[in-house]
Amino acid sequence: MECLTCLNLSGERRISPAPFIYEGEHWVVDHAYPTTHAGWLVILPKRHVEALHELTLEEYQERAEIEYKLVQAMRGYDSVQKEYTMCFAEGEGFHHVHIHVVPRPFDLAPELKGPRVFGFLQVDAEHAIQAPELTAFCEDFKRRLAALG
Template identity: 35%
Template sequence: MSPGDCYPCDREAEFDRLPPREVVGHDDHWRVVHATGSGLLGWLVLVPRRHVMELADLTAEEAAGLGTWQLRLARALAAELGTPRTYVAEFGEAPGFHLHFHVVPRPVDLDPALRGPKVFGLIGRDEADEVSAHERDAFALRLADRLRTQANSLQ
């Protein structure tokens, strides 16, 4: 892919200048981003820091980190938002994006019509219906602090 063809790679190239909502957490292999266009605060996206298109193409280190990140994020979202469940999904169908995982907190009061895969009805919102950049940044900073505190307690 050439520059401009892959949104996560383009953002990764600007890593040192990214706002908090685009670096909720990171390590050598993964970066956690708050989703744009979401009507749900805490909708995260776990993105490999290198260009990779398929789950089967992850390295052993990336695969091991994937499980750890999913667990850390589920625990941090539950603690921060009081959500009883966290959805994790990967479809890999969006043009201009490499492999990524949606990590979605399921609020207690979520409309039953939006539960399970239907939760994707809360993404791709008009700007007026989405969580603002300011709210995403504030949430990202809180969650990043929680992730740092939690880092040594995974057992």
């Protein structure tokens, strides 16, 4: 089966029209796409892994630091009440481990709370955040991360 995450990481077939937000030794942070929800980030291991138990201690340590910084940067947006994190790696073409980090706004509709937040990903590219807006968001978020040190 074709791994869409590996194709995305190699640049062969990018998923998001925006640039990566972060690139570390073991992980990359990208913006989920297509979506109508700005800030839906995905932490991706650079190597192909299909289960969390396959990660090394070094990979876990780097991921913890990245995830901490992501939620701290999200906290800087006035609309964000809290953050959701999820890892399933079960979707067709997406068995590569990936961790979703999603800002949960104060005004989130009840029908999108909890795991139903994935409704934000049930959109085609035509109705999703457009590339210029998404790129501007990712560049702003990258600056917020850099300011955290």
